[in-house]
Amino acid sequence: MTRITISQAAQHLGKPVEIAGWLYNLRSSGKICFPQIRDGSGIMQCVAVKAQLPEAVFDALKKLTQESSVIVRGKIRAEQRAPGGFEMDVEDAEVVQRVDEEKPYPVSLKEHGPDFLLDHRHLWIRSRKQHAVLHVRHEVIKAVRDYFDSNGFTLCDTPIFTPAACEGTTTVFEVDYFEDEKVYLTQSGQLYNEATAAAFGKVYTFGPAFRAEKSKTRRHLTEFWMVEPEMAYATLDDVKRVAEEMICFVVGRVLANRRAELAVLEREVTKLEAVKGPFPHISYDDAVKTLQKKGSNIQWGGDLGGTDETLLSENYDRPVMVDRYPAQIKAFYFQPDPVRPELALGVDVLAPEGYGEIIGGGQRIHDLALLEQRLEEHKLPREAFEWYLDLRRFGSVPHAGFGMGIERCVTWLCGIDHLRETIPFPRMLYRTRP
RNA sequence: UCCUCAGUAGCUCAACGGUAGAGCAUUCGGCUGUUAACCGAAGGGUUGUAGGUUCGAAUCCUACCUGAGGAGCCA
Numbered sequence: 320m321t322r323i324t325i326s327q328a329a330q331h332l333g334k335p336v337e338i339a340g341w342l343y344n345l346r347s348s349g350k351i352c353f354p355q356i357r358d359g360s361g362i363m364q365c366v367a368v369k370a371q372l373p374e375a376v377f378d379a380l381k382k383l384t385q386e387s388s389v390i391v392r393g394k395i396r397a398e399q400r401a402p403g404g405f406e407m408d409v410e411d412a413e414v415v416q417r418v419d420e421e422k423p424y425p426v427s428l429k430e431h432g433p434d435f436l437l438d439h440r441h442l443w444i445r446s447r448k449q450h451a452v453l454h455v456r457h458e459v460i461k462a463v464r465d466y467f468d469s470n471g472f473t474l475c476d477t478p479i480f481t482p483a484a485c486e487g488t489t490t491v492f493e494v495d496y497f498e499d500e501k502v503y504l505t506q507s508g509q510l511y512n513e514a515t516a517a518a519f520g521k522v523y524t525f526g527p528a529f530r531a532e533k534s535k536t537r538r539h540l541t542e543f544w545m546v547e548p549e550m551a552y553a554t555l556d557d558v559k560r561v562a563e564e565m566i567c568f569v570v571g572r573v574l575a576n577r578r579a580e581l582a583v584l585e586r587e588v589t590k591l592e593a594v595k596g597p598f599p600h601i602s603y604d605d606a607v608k609t610l611q612k613k614g615s616n617i618q619w620g621g622d623l624g625g626t627d628e629t630l631l632s633e634n635y636d637r638p639v640m641v642d643r644y645p646a647q648i649k650a651f652y653f654q655p656d657p658v659r660p661e662l663a664l665g666v667d668v669l670a671p672e673g674y675g676e677i678i679g680g681g682q683r684i685h686d687l688a689l690l691e692q693r694l695e696e697h698k699l700p701r702e703a704f705e706w707y708l709d710l711r712r713f714g715s716v717p718h719a720g721f722g723m724g725i726e727r728c729v730t731w732l733c734g735i736d737h738l739r740e741t742i743p744f745p746r747m748l749y750r751t752r753p
Numbered sequence: 754u755c756c757u758c759a760g761u762a763g764c765u766c767a768a769c770g771g772u773a774g775a776g777c778a779u780u781c782g783g784c785u786g787u788u789a790a791c792c793g794a795a796g797g798g799u800u801g802u803a804g805g806u807u808c809g810a811a812u813c814c815u816a817c818c819u820g821a822g823g824a825g826c827c828a
Contacts, residue, residue: 348791349784368785385778400786420779423763428789429777430765434820490826507828532826533754545828624824667828679828724828738828749820 325361328395328405337392338363342383352381364401365391367409376412386424388415441753451580452740456729462572463546466565467523475515475522477508483703490531504529510707512549516718517710523548535748537737542746549720555664555682558719559640562668562678563596570594573732586734593636603644606631622648629673642666651693654682674731680721687711
């Protein structure tokens with residue numbers, strides 16, 4: 320008997336096969352019942368007819384409880400009435416573990432509230448929608464890696480324990496490191512990326528980042544995943560080009576390989592099909608003017624708020640790049656604009672449909688004296704940055720890079736309204752379980 | 754940290770000062786093509802916690818706890 324996954328059903332029509340999975344749903348009508356089995360690759364509707372089965376097998380199936388693990392054997396045929404288009408005529412079944420009806424599976428197919436679902440996240444991820452979102456996440460991550468791997472970037476992972484906050488300003492999680500030493504969970508691999516870029520030319524790091532800000536919004540997690548490329552001999556324009564190419568590549572992959580998941584999510588595919596280069600570019604100056612015309616009370620020199628990002632992205636059907644922000648609202652390491660030094664050569668990419676910032680990046684300072692001056696202005700402990708300053712002493716070159724938040728990207732592509740559903744086990748303010 | 758909202762059956766909600774209810778889930782019964790199947794019946798409650806007002810509180814008031822949304826900050 321050949322064991323197949325449900326996704327392979329079309330290649331095994333008419334042949335005896337077995338499917339190992341869990342009971343997703345069951346409908347029963349006296350002498351016939353329809354167990355729907357999920358196996359992680361899809362959902363298969365089965366048909367069990369009393370007259371054609373041993374009594375024990377039929378009874379076991381008819382009384383099966385939700386999410387009991389079960390192996391079913393039989394032949395598969397095309398069936399229009401079945402969701403998914405295929406159906407198995409069950410000839411035999413083996414219950415691996417039966418969920419006790421006295422303590423039934425808690426996540427029913429009916430509606431639930433967010434608190435309940437998040438408390439049961441370890442089970443919630445079995446449901447169709449969550450399953451689809453996490454499949455899209457997998458596709459996004461794979462596409463991102465494929466893009467960099469096939470464009471001359473070397474994966475150089477950066478440390479998670481760091482001796483100091485990368486950017487000084489934001490709050491970091493402090494960890495006891497053996498006796499008498501404190502380390503911090505990384506907020507970004509960027510500073511280390513600059514070192515590996517000088518070693519390998521083009522690099523990227525892909526890993527978790529931690530932010531201890533008490534942010535309480537649908538766009539924040541305390542632990543999230545970020546891909547950060549960095550390029551030596553590169554400028555702001557290179558960052559913009561690579562970011563655009565990468566986004567188009569990722570969106571294309573999701574459209575090519577995850578149509579079924581997007582359908583489960585009821586995502587408007589045309590909105591994603593519109594994501595093609597070139598992306599619109601707008602300067603921070605113009606962004607502020609546009610926003611003021613639209614009624615925002617943003618002033619020049621202030622950062623774009625969440626509503627500002629939404630207002631701005633409403634103007635476009637694809638991601639928009641906003642560049643040259645005031646240096647004062649950007650991190651210390653941004654290279655100033657040569658014509659207007661009060662501006663930083665940084666760029667943010669805002670996703671369409673109000674999904675906000677998914678990418679932030681820019682060109683880094685390569686001049687030693689200027690970097691030393693910035694460290695002082697930001698009152699950063701110079702000792703901790705000596706190694707970083709070395710990068711400007713030994714073969715410094717113009718270099719640039721960016722970071723993309725994986726969960727924000729997945730949230731946008733899936734068209735869902737909360738970041739927490741795009742990671743298997745979200746870590747948020749006040750929620751660290753399960 | 755601040756602002757707003759919400760906690761009633763396992764779940765989703767109703768009852769808004771006068772006997773705590775429905776759908777789903779569970780159990781029992783019915784049904785040979787169900788699509789979050791349907792039909793009949795049963796069990797299931799210290800209304801988040803602690804005080805207060807009242808003849809009477811799920812309902813009004815106060816504090817606290819828990820959660821959600823938003824602000825600031827960011828990916």
